[in-house]
Amino acid sequence: MYYKQLVLLTALFFNLFSGLSQTREIDSLTIQLAFQEQDSLKIDTSLQLIKSLLNSKNYTKAILYINQSEKLAKELNYTNGIAELNYFRAQIFAKNKDYKNAIEYYSESLNYFNQKNDSLGLAKVNNSIGLIHIKLGNYTQGLNYSLSAITIFEKKNLKQELSIAYNNLAEAYFNTYKLEKSLEYNQKALDVRKDLNDINGIIASTKALANIYSLKKEHRKAIEYYENALTFLNIKENDTLRGEILPNIGREYMQFNEYSNSSKYLLEAITLNKKINSKKGILKSYIYLSELNLKLNKIRLAVYQINEAYKRSREVADDNLNLETYRVLIDVNSYKADYKNAFLWQSEYYKLKTKLDSEKDKILNKISAEETPLVIPNREPVIIPDTTLNTETSDLKIKKLKLLIYSLIALISILLITLFFLSKSNKKKQNYISNFNSNSGNFKNENIELKEKLVNLEEINQVKNRLFSIVSHDLKDSISSIKSFIDLLKDKGISQDEFEQLLPELSENADNASTLLLNLLNWSKSQMQNLDPKAEYFDIKEVFNEKMNLISKKAAKKQIVLLNDSVKEIIYADKNMIEIVIQNLLANAVKFSRIGDVITVSNRQRNGNALICIADTGVGISEENQKKLFTNEGFTTRGTDHEKGTGLGLSICKQLVDLNKGKIWVESEPNFGSKFYIELPKEKN
Numbered sequence: 001m002y003y004k005q006l007v008l009l010t011a012l013f014f015n016l017f018s019g020l021s022q023t024r025e026i027d028s029l030t031i032q033l034a035f036q037e038q039d040s041l042k043i044d045t046s047l048q049l050i051k052s053l054l055n056s057k058n059y060t061k062a063i064l065y066i067n068q069s070e071k072l073a074k075e076l077n078y079t080n081g082i083a084e085l086n087y088f089r090a091q092i093f094a095k096n097k098d099y100k101n102a103i104e105y106y107s108e109s110l111n112y113f114n115q116k117n118d119s120l121g122l123a124k125v126n127n128s129i130g131l132i133h134i135k136l137g138n139y140t141q142g143l144n145y146s147l148s149a150i151t152i153f154e155k156k157n158l159k160q161e162l163s164i165a166y167n168n169l170a171e172a173y174f175n176t177y178k179l180e181k182s183l184e185y186n187q188k189a190l191d192v193r194k195d196l197n198d199i200n201g202i203i204a205s206t207k208a209l210a211n212i213y214s215l216k217k218e219h220r221k222a223i224e225y226y227e228n229a230l231t232f233l234n235i236k237e238n239d240t241l242r243g244e245i246l247p248n249i250g251r252e253y254m255q256f257n258e259y260s261n262s263s264k265y266l267l268e269a270i271t272l273n274k275k276i277n278s279k280k281g282i283l284k285s286y287i288y289l290s291e292l293n294l295k296l297n298k299i300r301l302a303v304y305q306i307n308e309a310y311k312r313s314r315e316v317a318d319d320n321l322n323l324e325t326y327r328v329l330i331d332v333n334s335y336k337a338d339y340k341n342a343f344l345w346q347s348e349y350y351k352l353k354t355k356l357d358s359e360k361d362k363i364l365n366k367i368s369a370e371e372t373p374l375v376i377p378n379r380e381p382v383i384i385p386d387t388t389l390n391t392e393t394s395d396l397k398i399k400k401l402k403l404l405i406y407s408l409i410a411l412i413s414i415l416l417i418t419l420f421f422l423s424k425s426n427k428k429k430q431n432y433i434s435n436f437n438s439n440s441g442n443f444k445n446e447n448i449e450l451k452e453k454l455v456n457l458e459e460i461n462q463v464k465n466r467l468f469s470i471v472s473h474d475l476k477d478s479i480s481s482i483k484s485f486i487d488l489l490k491d492k493g494i495s496q497d498e499f500e501q502l503l504p505e506l507s508e509n510a511d512n513a514s515t516l517l518l519n520l521l522n523w524s525k526s527q528m529q530n531l532d533p534k535a536e537y538f539d540i541k542e543v544f545n546e547k548m549n550l551i552s553k554k555a556a557k558k559q560i561v562l563l564n565d566s567v568k569e570i571i572y573a574d575k576n577m578i579e580i581v582i583q584n585l586l587a588n589a590v591k592f593s594r595i596g597d598v599i600t601v602s603n604r605q606r607n608g609n610a611l612i613c614i615a616d617t618g619v620g621i622s623e624e625n626q627k628k629l630f631t632n633e634g635f636t637t638r639g640t641d642h643e644k645g646t647g648l649g650l651s652i653c654k655q656l657v658d659l660n661k662g663k664i665w666v667e668s669e670p671n672f673g674s675k676f677y678i679e680l681p682k683e684k685n
Contacts, residue, residue: 050062133145142168159192179212190202246272254291290303599617
């Protein structure tokens with residue numbers, strides 16, 4: 001840990017002052033060159049200047065000095081100077097990806113270095129040629145050129161040259177699928193680049209090591225190196241590279257079922273890649289998010305995300321990622337038991353896989369002709385399913401069918417047992433009531449009723465005291481804040497800029513005060529003695545449409561996805577009361593959802609009634625806290641954005657649903673979201 005901090009601090013210092021010192025060096029060499037005689041010493045100075053210009057990426061000026069110096073070097077027959085100048089010219093062509101001219105001038109340089117029997121010059125030219133061949137996919141040639149250079153560099157401990165040579169070898173070994181050798185040379189490249197404080201090189205080598213460990217299925221090691229790369233990215237900010245690495249880490253954590261860490265990185269990845277508009281990053285993030293949510297049994301969210309991935313896959317020219325998209329589409333549709341679509345996506349998957357295999361075979365045949373090892377042409381590690389996918393898919397279908405059958409049997413058993421005990425309970429209850437009525441007088445009945453009313457009144461009084469205690473405190477804070485703001489405006493105590501900065505806070509305080517008052521009024525209304533619901537027939541879909549529009553801005557602010565899967569269905573209840581319930585539940589769903597979560601509303605028929613569901617993929621509720629939700633205890637927790645509440649909203653919801661002869665309940669698990677169900681009559685009873 002200490003070493004990493006030391007490297008980071010040193011690198012930061014180096015980055016701050018290297019640019020300044022480089023400019024001074026160029027200026028000093030330019031002045032020195034102007035006063036030198038027309039001899040080999042002048043050419044040596046010019047070579048130093050050209051090297052500095054190349055390091056500062058001033059290629060135009062570098063070419064100017066190369067041309068001038070080459071003319072003098074040829075007049076003086078200065079072989080070493082001509083060799084170096086050709087080497088630098090080739091480097092400029094290579095930087096501009098003009099590899100044909102680059103190799104031509106490298107070859108020219110080789111001839112001159114060979115005349116002087118300059119082993120170091122030959123080594124650095126061979127290494128540069130090797131790099132070009134590797135970039136062109138000629139891995140065998142690239143490997144041979146780099147291997148011929150590496151011994152000289154190691155013997156002379158030339159770190160800059162070693163950095164490039166090790167990287168070339170690592171890349172060549174990777175592409176010939178010699179992963180252990182690639183690991184060895186990537187690690188050597190990383191060590192040298194740390195000595196050189198080469199942050200870009202450190203990040204590249206660290207990422208390459210992580211990719212290899214991922215392919216080797218050493219996922220802990222992969223995570224370690226990916227996170228180290230992110231650490232160095234704190235010095236050398238590169239959002240594109242960060243957006244590429246983040247989804248990879250999320251995918252690695254998924255391999256250990258560490259879904260919380262996986263979710264954290266994948267949500268950060270989708271946010272960042274959308275911000276920088278990285279199509280490839282967005283595609284990769286959506287693929288892995290869908291895969292994660294499928295594992296978490298968040299089917300609706302997984303479907304949404306893989307559909308988003310598929311839309312973007314047509315815009316990204318990356319067959320490996322497109323193959324991954326098809327793979328997850330197969331899994332999602334198989335999980336939904338939509339075997340028709342699963343089969344269609346499987347056909348697309350194998351069509352693309354056949355194309356990739358064909359391209360791979362062409363390269364393998366080329367390598368085989370040169371008697372070289374196996375080539376894997378793509379650097380980005382993409383996990384491709386085994387050829388046993390058909391068998392696995394069939395097994396998956398059978399397992400799911402068995403699970404479905406067992407679940408149905410268990411459900412029927414539970415229902416039968418429940419009905420049995422309910423019937424026994426009803427008989428006992430009827431016997432008890434009959435005995436009670438025969439043995440008790442009117443006075444005793446009235447006394448019991450009176451006691452119940454007194455207990456109920458006492459409970460209401462306690463709730464009232466608790467409610468007013470909560471509301472008075474929070475309402476006082478909100479109104480005091482608003483008043484202070486208005487006083488500042490009145491006294492012109494704030495500037496226009498300060499006004500605009502404080503405005504969101506004022507709006508939030510006003511919203512809090514409004515919510516508190518609304519809950520207070522709703523509670524007061526629900527506690528009135530002669531509160532009778534005014535039932536009417538209305539379409540629940542219209543209520544959903546209206547209430548979803550009301551929360552859309554808050555949801556957008558938290559980047560929450562809203563899905564309205566409701567259908568037209570007539571309900572017989574007090575519309576105003578049900579609107580209060582729906583609004584409260586939707587507000588809670590927004591409150592306890594995180595960035596990227598989904599809120600879904602839906603309805604269907606159940607036992608002749610309407611079953612309404614408001615589901616979210618948010619933080620969820622523990623079993624212990626679920627017991628407190630619909631009580632008058634004022635239980636509340638802060639939302640994901642630190643939103644406050646009185647804790648009485650769900651208590652009001654239950655009272656209003658009960659008044660309409662309905663039921664309300666919750667199904668939830670921490671970190672897996674919540675589903676609030678409401679069952680209401682469709683007809684007048």
